[in-house]
Structures are given as structure tokens and as C-alpha cells.
Amino acid sequence: MSQPSTNKITTAETIAEYLPSSFQNFLIELGSMLQFFIDFFKNLFKRGFEWNAFIRQCFEVGYRSIGLISLTAFIMGLVMTLQSQPTLANFGAESWLPGMVSISIVREIGPVITSLLCAGKIASSMGAELGSMKVTEQIDAMEVSGSNPMKYLVVTRILATTLTIPLLVILSDAISFCGSWVAVNINSTMSAMLFFNKIFAAIEFKDLIPSIIKSILFGFAIGFIGCYKGYNSSKGTESVGVAANSAVVTASISIFLIDMLVVQITNLLY
């Protein structure tokens, strides 16, 4: 980084020299993410919102994920119930089952699993798509023709995930409940009325709000990281793969980090 031979070495430079280079790279990456974050907000409020592109992205992100999310959510609710039923039955606490299922799905499993699936599906495709646009100079071409690629490509995508992923989470929660009800009726019987009464009785307002906030943050993180990785990928074909891959990894890690933070904060507040 700095040249040791120069006389004027600042403290910052000396410190930087002793840091391992992987940590330096991490800091550089963090800095450029921050810059991207600032650019996103600058372009968010620029005149002329790209409505068409935004709606198309919502369709791509939201509508096209419904099948995957529904199937996974159904199986998740089903399996979770089947697994915990015998244990609860041992304690004679089977009637607690719907409450337990609803709390764990709403608070934790619904948002996290849905977002992880979306990280795999959406962040990777955004990373790959923007990455290949970068490699083939399409982003440069937009820039030189005076049409703002940040606004057209990035702002629309990030907003689309921020809006649609919370909706997908709500859908996934509902379908998980259905899966759970089906599982309950495999070994014993419980009417839908009773089951869903118990489900909703267990959910409180303070469970719902953190869960929705969490989903919004997950949605933002997925769109942001997918776009960041694609938009800043280096030239060359292999970098498209790298962008897609590291988008999934980084998005998944940040989902867990955000999850941890939100849980800590809600525990403090309530």
C-alpha cells in the first residue's frame, strides 16, 4: 500500500501496513459498498423514476419466486410439525403445537428461510446479469449515452426486492401454517377452525413488527448485494461467475447478521 521508503508516513499508513492484507481488502470492499449505498440513495431521489423497469423487476423477483417459496414453505410447516408432534405428545402438550409452530415460523423460520431461498435465486441472478452487462460493456454504453444505469438497473432492482420479499415472507408464513395443519391431521384430527384459531391466538403484535422489519431488511440486503456484486464485477467472463457466487454467499451471511442484530434489538426493546 504505502511505500516504506518515503519519509512522511502517516499513522494511518503505518497501521494499514501491519494489518493482514485480507483484512485490508475487507475494509476496501466495505468502503466501496458504502459508496454504492450512497450512490443508491442519491439516484433514488433523482427525477424520472423508471416505473416500467421497476414493475418488471417486481414481477421477476416476486411472481417468479412464488412456486419455489410455496413448495418450500409447505414442506417446512409439514416437517416441523411432524418432527415436534411426538415430543410434545410425550409431555401431553400436543395442544401447544399450533402456538409453537406459529411463533417459530413468524418470528424466525419464515423470514430467514424465505430470504435464504431468495438469496440463492435472486441475488445470484442479479449478480450474474449485471456482471455480464458490465463485462460486455452494456453498463458503460448506458453511461456514455447519458442514460443513468444506476437508476435504471440498480435502484429498480433494490426497490423490487425490498418490496416483494416481505410479501413473499407473508405468503410463505401462511402456506407453512397450512402445511402444519395437514401434518396435524395425519396423526390425529383437528379442525381448521380450531387450528387456525390457536395459530393466530399465539401471534402477538410484538412478534409481527420485528418480523416484517426483518423481512424488509433482508429484501434490501439481497437486492443491494446482488446489484453491488454484479455492478462492480471485474472484466472477464469468469468474473460473472464470481459475481453470482459471491453475491449468494455475502447475501446469506448478511441475512444471518441482520437476523442477529434485529433479535438483539427487539429483546432490548421488549
Add this chain to the structure above:
Amino acid sequence: MDSAIKTGSKTLENNVTSSEYVLEIEHLKKSFDDKQVLKDINLKLKKGENLVVLGKSGHGKSVLIKCIVGLLTPDEGTLKVFNKEITNLNEDELTELRRRIGFLFQNSALYDSMSVRENLEFPLQRQDEPLSEEELTPLIEEVLEAVGLLDAIDKMPSDLSGGMRKRIGLARTLILKPEIMLYDEPTTGLDPITSNEISLLILDIQKKYNTSSIIITHDMACAKVTNDRIMVLKEGEYIAEGSYEELENSEDEFVRSFFNSTN
């Protein structure tokens, strides 16, 4: 071929004032990491002139024109476009300036998720005053006709050949009526007949829209047809300048080698 244009601009050469230059580059330097790509570039482009830049592959030609549109930031030197120093412009001013410059990418850079029509509409719809659909259609048809590909209007870029893509790329830059055109290897990878058509198209554009152009190439046939003046770069340094005939008989081995390969 079109000698009228050439001699026309030659007579101007002797007494030009600085305002007649649309582009002035002085002592431009640019390096990536440790590698110095542009060492000391000086270049002036007159209004309505076609300047051909010759140079070996990897000697920094693409980097040079990317600096002109601000895709890359030079390390040192001045770079004035329309008498404005490009590195001092803010974002809005830079956007404004870029709309007056057309840039033909070396590999066309068509938006591959959009049809040809949408490719052409794209920059127009993002101007300060977006045009309506009825206003767009005649403009699109005009440029497509200029490049001779009117029937490709609803095709996707993936369905076009390399030469067609080059022409659509050209149409997409022409639709903004640029005052300066930067062509990055407009004929590379094309057969001699298509190359010649594109060269003639470049001349046509110069005449029709009175654009000033920088044409980067190592295709001597294209250079011969389009040039008003030729400049030779070697390893990021300017080494010679002159007319086709002057450079053909140059003292310098490197300069002559460009011409020898064709004859």
C-alpha cells in the same frame, strides 16, 4: 473517393483558432496499477474532421477514448471537450456532455435483453424531455435506414450477425445526433465488403451530420477511406501524424509497417 471532403478540410489546416477544436488533449497520462498505458498523448480534433488513430493491439487506443468520455479518469494532463475540462465537470454536466458524444464500442455493447427498437429508444427516453412513441418511430426508422437495417427493427441482438450488431450500435449512437463520434475499431472482424460499407457509412455520417470523429482502427482500408488525418500511437505514445500518403512514406519503420501489411 470523396476527395472533396478531404481537400476541404486540408485547406483549413493552416489557420485554425483554438475555438475550432472540439477536442483538445494535452500530456494525457494513464496507468493501471504499475502499468503505464498512456504515456504522453497530445491530440487536437477540429470540427468536422475525421482523425484516424492507428496503433498496435493493446497499446492503449481504447483506453484513450474511454478517457475522453469520462469512463476512465486520466492520471495527469488536460482533456478539453468543447472547451470544457472534463475532469472538472460535475455529474449532471458530464451527462450533458456525453449526450453530445457518440461512442461506438469495440464489441457493439448492445443491450441484449432488449430488441433493436428498444435499444434505439433507450437513450431517447431518458433525456430530460422524453419523446412520445409517435415522435420516436420516425427517428428510429431514419437511423436504421441510414445504417441499412430497417428490417431488423424487431430482432433481438442475439439474432444479429457481428456486422449487423456493429451497425445497430452505430445507429444507437447516431440517434442522439452527436457532434463528436468516437469509433472503436468499427470494422475489425468484418469481411472486406462489409468493412468498406461501414467505412463509407462513416464518411456519410461525417457529411450528413457534420460530426467530428476519432476512428480507431488497424484496418488500413478503412483508414484510407475515412481519414482526413492519421495519427500513430506506439505503446501509449504519440509517434507520428500526417496524411495517408505522408505516413506511407514515413522514415519510421513502425509507422511504415502498418501500410506495408496491406500492399
